Amino acid sequence: MESQNCKVKQLHPVAVVIVPLPAQGHLNQLLHLSHLIASYGIPVHYAGSTTHNRQAKLRLHGRDSQSLAKIHFHDFQLPPYHSPPPSIDISVPFPDHFTPLFEASNQLREPISQLLHQLSQKFSRVVVIHDHTMTYVVQDVKLIPNAKAFTFIPISAFTMFSNTWESIPEEAKPFKLDSNDIPENMPTNEGCATKEVLEFARKQIECLGFESGWIFNTCRAIEGKYVTLLDKLSSTNKSQIKHFAIGPFHPVNIENKNSENRHQCLKWLDEQEKGTVIYVSFGSTTSLPDDQIEELANGLEQSEVKFLWVLRRADPNDVFEEADRVKKAQLPEGYEDRVKDRGMIVKDWAPQLEILAHPSTGGFMSHCGWNSCMESMSMGVPVAAWPMHSDQPRNAVLLTEVLRIGILVRDWAHRGEVVKSSTIENVVKTLMASEEGKEMKKRAAELGESVRGSVAEGGVSCLERDSFIAHISK
Incomplete structure (x- = not known):
């Protein structure tokens, strides 16, 4: 019997979608990560508000401006929101004027969900890397069979581990720490954020649980002990979460160019x-x-x-x-x-x-x-x-x-x-x-x-980056 020739749709292997929180420190880290991933030849889509994508590009330093052409920017409009000017009250150090912006950013869920569905039709796999506090926005990744998510942790492994360890009741701690793992007299988290921002973060964390791994902008040369402790904590919880320490995301060899355009x-x-x-x-x-x-x-x-x-x-x-x-x-x-x-x-x-x-x-x-x-x-x-x-x-x-x-x-x-x-x-x-x-x-x-x-060829971060890229590409 003569075989029937069917036209099979050829999908590209993998695309990465980056979803940052609209605050400078978060925008910057994830834009540098976008460049790192793009350097492996993987298409990278950076999805955020029109204003904050523009801000991230304008303030990017340490890279050739032409490198931005390798990244696909998706500019979405945020709904109107009332924003007070920044406070200069020393008793309220957290910039609470950001709270309306963060809450408005939840409205990005629908356009980003549409973007993920569109890309899932063109690529064999879609990998979403989202800020820890943008989990609500990307949760529809669960509905896409060929998509998976990784959570970017925008803080140090040391701070992440100490916060997590502190939240576990003494009788439920799964292992003992060495005396020098966490210094004595650690500062409390009191005063670090307003109750409104803590509530926003809590709602984001409640949405977690579908991610395949956590990504840190750190390297084992700095925080190897704390990445290992996070791994140990995950294994005792029977969690499948993998921790990837693939930083620093930014370039580390900066040329001191003597050009007219220098600041x-x-x-x-x-x-x-x-x-x-x-x-x-x-x-x-x-x-x-x-x-x-x-x-x-x-x-x-x-x-x-x-x-x-x-x-x-x-x-x-x-x-x-x-x-x-x-x-x-x-x-x-x-x-x-x-x-x-x-x-x-x-x-x-x-x-x-x-x-x-x-x-x-x-x-x-x-x-x-x-x-x-x-x-x-x-x-x-x-x-x-x-x-x-x-x-x-x-x-x-x-x-x-x-x-x-x-x-x-x-x-x-x-x-x-x-x-x-x-x-x-x-x-x-x-x-x-x-x-x-x-x-x-x-x-x-x-x-x-x-x-x-660590980021030179054969260095520990370089090898861990290669491992991460292999992990999302297979």
Whole structure:
């Protein structure tokens, strides 16, 4: 009998869909991850709001802008929502003006569900990598037979493990920890977030359970112990969750290109001696009140250490439309003239990766957002840790007590107090001009070498990336 020739639809092997939370630290990490996955020749679709996709692309540093052409961006409109301007109340450090935006982002469920169904008709497999706090939006992946999901954990493995371990009743803990696994006097999570944001996060976590693995922007050179402890915890729960430590997501070899388009602060750094500048920046979600800005300004001046200070208020929800609603940070009168010979103040967005990679940068005063932590560690820069909210207090413990590559500016228990200029002066001098600081710099430099080695060919992160790509491609 003559065989019938049927036309079989040929599907491409695999596509990856990235779904970030619309906040800068989350957008940035997942855009860097998109580049990593695209480098394996896999089509990557980055799905978010029109405004925040634009923001992520505009602020991407460390990569050639042409690399964005390799990623498919899907721009969706969010419904209208009321957004108050960022708060500068030191007693409420969490940027609660983001809450309406986060809740509005739940409306992305339908358009992203449609996107997943469309891609499932073209590819043998669709892999969704979604932010931990965007689980509600991607839950329809369960309805697509050839799709699977992986959850991106936007915090450190150390903080994730310590939070999880703390939530388990003492009598139900499945194994014993070594005495040095979690430092004594860990900061509480009290004051790290508002009740509204905690409720938003709780609802997202309730939707979890369909994911095939967790992805961390870390590497075993930094947090191998805590990734292993998370694995151990999963195995005792009979969970099938795999943990992939495939960071750092960002490039680690940054060329100091001498081009006309370089930011002015990089040209200023070119003129400074190696390792003499402390870089001061508190990320995109922190607004310091004017009295704290004055104390910081005076502390930097009194230290007589060279500094590069990015002085901005927290991002509004729409950095393109709402920027004029945000009150500008004010310096003491005549300050910039007084410090012009050894300090530079940047009042717009700054290329942090390039700053941290610059030979003149010898320290980083940071809020300890995980993005900034990973960037400073990969560049071998020690940290003056000044946590503000969220996961930052525990990230600061990882840097200062576990890895011993930094010093605390302010203990979390005193988060509601203004840090005095004398404290800031002492911290800067310790980090930049003391024997203790030299030891921190040495450890930070060694850790930086280990991190950069981990993503080189044959390195532990490189091998784990290959393993992850093989896992999603089979």
